[in-house]
Amino acid sequence: MNDIRRTILWVIFGFSMVLLWDKWQLHNGNKATFFPTPATTAASAPAGTASATAGAASVPSSTNSATPPGTPAASQGAAAVPGQPATTAAPVTRERVQVATDVYRLTFDSEGGSLTHAELLKHADIGDKSGKNFLLLDESANRVYVAQTGLIGGAFPTHKTLMTAVPGPRELKDGQDELSIRFESPDQGGVKLVKTWTVKRGQYDIAVKHEVVNTGTAPVSPELYLQLVRDGNKPPGESSFYSTFTGPAVYTEAKKYQKVEFKDIEAGKVDIQKDSTNGYVAMVQHYFATAWLLGNDIPRNLFMRKVDTNLYSVGMITQLGAIAPGASKTVDARLFAGPQVEKTLEALSPGLELVKDYGWLTILSKPLYWLLDQLHKILGNWGWAIVALVLLLKIAFYWLNAKAYASMAKMKAINPKIMEMRERLKDKPQQMQQEMMRIYREEKVNPMGGCFPIMIQIPVFIALYWVLLSSVEMRNAPWIGWIHDLSAPDPFFILPLLMTLSSLLQTALNPAPPDPLQAKMMWFMPLIFSVMFFFFPAGLVLYWLTNNILSIAQQWIINTRMGVPPQFNLPKFS
Numbered sequence: 191m192n193d194i195r196r197t198i199l200w201v202i203f204g205f206s207m208v209l210l211w212d213k214w215q216l217h218n219g220n221k222a223t224f225f226p227t228p229a230t231t232a233a234s235a236p237a238g239t240a241s242a243t244a245g246a247a248s249v250p251s252s253t254n255s256a257t258p259p260g261t262p263a264a265s266q267g268a269a270a271v272p273g274q275p276a277t278t279a280a281p282v283t284r285e286r287v288q289v290a291t292d293v294y295r296l297t298f299d300s301e302g303g304s305l306t307h308a309e310l311l312k313h314a315d316i317g318d319k320s321g322k323n324f325l326l327l328d329e330s331a332n333r334v335y336v337a338q339t340g341l342i343g344g345a346f347p348t349h350k351t352l353m354t355a356v357p358g359p360r361e362l363k364d365g366q367d368e369l370s371i372r373f374e375s376p377d378q379g380g381v382k383l384v385k386t387w388t389v390k391r392g393q394y395d396i397a398v399k400h401e402v403v404n405t406g407t408a409p410v411s412p413e414l415y416l417q418l419v420r421d422g423n424k425p426p427g428e429s430s431f432y433s434t435f436t437g438p439a440v441y442t443e444a445k446k447y448q449k450v451e452f453k454d455i456e457a458g459k460v461d462i463q464k465d466s467t468n469g470y471v472a473m474v475q476h477y478f479a480t481a482w483l484l485g486n487d488i489p490r491n492l493f494m495r496k497v498d499t500n501l502y503s504v505g506m507i508t509q510l511g512a513i514a515p516g517a518s519k520t521v522d523a524r525l526f527a528g529p530q531v532e533k534t535l536e537a538l539s540p541g542l543e544l545v546k547d548y549g550w551l552t553i554l555s556k557p558l559y560w561l562l563d564q565l566h567k568i569l570g571n572w573g574w575a576i577v578a579l580v581l582l583l584k585i586a587f588y589w590l591n592a593k594a595y596a597s598m599a600k601m602k603a604i605n606p607k608i609m610e611m612r613e614r615l616k617d618k619p620q621q622m623q624q625e626m627m628r629i630y631r632e633e634k635v636n637p638m639g640g641c642f643p644i645m646i647q648i649p650v651f652i653a654l655y656w657v658l659l660s661s662v663e664m665r666n667a668p669w670i671g672w673i674h675d676l677s678a679p680d681p682f683f684i685l686p687l688l689m690t691l692s693s694l695l696q697t698a699l700n701p702a703p704p705d706p707l708q709a710k711m712m713w714f715m716p717l718i719f720s721v722m723f724f725f726f727p728a729g730l731v732l733y734w735l736t737n738n739i740l741s742i743a744q745q746w747i748i749n750t751r752m753g754v755p756p757q758f759n760l761p762k763f764s
Contacts, residue, residue, distance in 0.1 A: 282352040282376065289371055291362040291389050293528075295323070302349030303373030303385040305337040305396075308527050310478075314666050316427055316678060326478055326527055334501060335420035335473070337480065337525050339400065341412040342507070345379035352376075353385070367391050380406025381513075394528025395483070395538055402510060403518040411512050414521050416482040417505025418473045419497060422452040425475045434476040434659070435547055438504035440492050442469035447544040449474065450494055455502055460494045471504045472526075472545055477662040477677075479545040482506060483524040483538065529662040532559060546660050554653035555660075562657060572676055573669025576658065576729055580736040583654070584744070587647050591744055600635045651737065655730060664729045676729035683724055685731040690720035692738035699745055 286306075287298040297307030308327035315322045327335050340348035347353070356372040368390045375383040384401040404410050424436055439449040445463040454460060467489050472481035482505065484490060490506040497503050510519050526538055535543040548555035561582070565575040584591070607629060615622040629635075658664060664677040672682055680686060693716035723731050 282354055284352055285355060287355045287360065287371060289360050289369065289389065291369065292391055293394060294389060296389070298355070298371060298373070298387065299329075300353050300355050300373060302338055302340060302347075302351055303353045303355075303375075303387075304339070304349050305387070305525065305527075310394075310528060313529060313662075316665065316675065324478075326480065333421060333423070335418075335480075337418055337482075337527070339385065339398065339414065339416045339523075341381065341383055341402065342415055343412045344381070344410060346381045346410075346412050347375035347378050347383040351378060351383075353383075362389065362391060377405045379410070380404060380408065381410055381412060394534070395524045395526045398523045398525055400521045400523070401518055402513060402521070404513040404515050407515050409512045409514050411510065413507050413509050415505055415507045416471075416484070416523055417503050418471065418480055418482065419501065419503045420473055422500045422502055428476060436475045437473070438494050438502065439472045439474050439545060440469060440494075440504065441472075441541040441544060442466040442492075443540070447541060449547070452502055455494055455496050462492060462494065464492050466490055466492060468540075470539055470542060471506050472542075473504060474545045474547070477530055477660075477665060478528065479526070479530055481526045481539075481542060481545065483526060483542075484508065485522065488521075529665075530660070531662060532556075532563075548653065548656045548660060551649060551653040551656060554650060555657050558650075558654050559657045559661065562661075563663075566663070571669065572663055572667040572729070573673065573732060576676075576733050577736050579654070580733055581740065583647075583650065584737070584740045587650075588744070590646060591741070592748055596748055597635070600633065604629060604633050604635060654733065658729045658733055659727070664727065667729075669728070669732065673728050673732075676732070677727045679725055680728045680731060685728055685735055686720065686723040686726075689723050689731055689735045689738065690716065692735060692742065693720055696738060696742055696745075699742065699749075 282300075285300045287300065289296045289298065293310065293312055295307075295309040295311060296305060298304065299306045305327060306329040308325070310324045310326055313324040315324045327337065329336050338349035340346075340351070342348070353373040353375045356374060358372065359369060360371075362369045368388055371387045371389075373385045373387075375385075382403040382405050384403065386397075386399040386401075388397040388399070390397075398416075400414055402412060402414070418438070422437075428434070428436075435449055437450060437452050438455070439447060440462050441447050442463045444466065448462050450460055450462065468486045469490075469492070470481045470483050471492055472479050484506065488508055490508045492504075492506050494504045495502070508521065510521065513519050524538070526535075526542070528534075530546040532543050532546055535545065544552075558579070562575055562579050565578045565582075566572055569575050569578060608626065611625050611629065612622060615625060658676075665675065667676045668674045669676060672684065673680065694713070697712055697716055723734065
């Protein structure tokens with residue numbers, strides 16, 4: 191008898207596990223294993239991206255009531271009206287909607303009406319030799335970077351809800367200034383969401399209008415979320431020889447610009463302002479960015495979180511308040527997805543230009559970029575604009591450099607006397623130091639006089655380095671001859687070789703340090719430093735080369751005026 195009971199219990203337990211497994215498969219968007227339902231036309235997420243679309247709605251706790259991923263399309267149709275014959279709702283088919291403008295080739299997914307592909311037609315993919323356009327947003331087996339929106343606070347439409355793409359034009363024709371793409375959700379939880387994306391000619395900000403309609407019989411209070419989801423990988427082709435930031439960022443008037451590394455999100459070390467009535471959320475990488483923008487005075491909650499393995503989101507949530515039955519509310523937002531052109535970013539939203547990150551030298555970098563931009567307007571070439579900017583800086587610092595080179599010339603003039611004294615007193619180091627100080631005092635030479643004026647200029651030239659490294663205008667910008675892209679390394683290494691030779695020439699013109707070890711180091715340093723320039727963007731190498739050539743010319747002139755004929759102090763390694 192006990193064996194029969196045990197057998198019955200095991201049968202019930204086993205059948206329960208089968209049912210639970212089937213429900214779990216349906217919950218995760220898969221087909222039931224044992225009791226499959228009739229197939230629907232709702233397509234599953236592409237391979238490799240299920241985690242992006244499934245986990246990205248995991249915003250505050252209220253998202254737990256969001257539509258489970260993989261919900262059959264038929265269950266999202268209109269409810270039957272009591273007292274009337276039941277009608278079968280037409281299944282909603284998942285589709286990819288492709289849109290083309292003069293600057294974009296976009297792909298929208300009708301699952302949630304999300305933007306999953308943004309190809310920038312005015313920017314080539316430097317890492318691809320086939321001449322493809324740069325791909326900013328993408329949802330594929332190798333990359334995840336998408337823009338999503340939806341509703342939380344109930345069983346409302348989310349970015350996992352199958353929506354209907356309203357038929358209409360999909361290409362911005364000549365003479366047209368804008369194009370709209372409209373997605374409508376089914377009634378879900380007594381709410382219908384209508385999402386309209388509007389792209390405009392020549393612009394990288396896309397208007398996104400959310401119309402939330404209460405189709406039920408009771409008031410609802412949904413919340414709208416806007417988020418960017420991407421993997422934590424560095425952009426393809428990113429150089430390892432200079433570090434640029436890739437990751438999420440937020441801006442508020444109170445805390446200003448805050449960027450967070452993916453590893454800090456992983457470790458739970460996110461410390462951003464969470465509540466605000468202004469600002470934006472963004473995903474930033476070298477040269478490009480995406481950002482969700484809301485109007486000022488709209489309360490919002492900002493968040494960053496890990497969605498799945500190597501998958502992260504940044505976004506904002508805004509409350510819509512109570513919506514009465516039959517009523518609707520509209521929220522207008524904008525999605526920026528494009529290059530970090532400073533003037534464009536400044537015009538879109540306060541603080542958005544900070545995604546072009548100059549670091550702690552922003553106060554110097556911004557005016558230097560402005561001056562570089564003005565020179566480009568005059569010269570029409572970014573390479574020559576760099577040369578002109580370095581020339582202007584050398585003119586601005588002429589007197590500081592003159593003092594430095596004058597001090598070096600005096601040091602060079604007394605160098606034979608110093609060397610003779612060192613040889614004579616090489617066994618008496620204390621007396622040697624005293625004698626050296628006496629010579630400096632009598633000749634009125636400050637051994638540090640050549641260093642201080644140059645030290646003052648270092649922050650300016652570091653700031654200029656970041657301007658050239660961060661400016662998307664350098665991408666695919668030609669200079670002369672073989673230099674077709676100032677943001678890529680010199681293909682024939684001509685500029686790095688010239689830069690190395692100019693650095694060695696500068697070292698030869700400087701007075702040799704009295705200490706033989708220091709003299710050897712003075713020759714090794716430019717060689718070691720120059721190795722990096724073989725992998726630096728051509729625009730940065732051009733900037734350093736121009737600076738070296740102008741410094742050599744100024745040093746030569748000052749030495750000649752002071753009666754110290756230029757001579758080359760060649761290294762002695764014996």
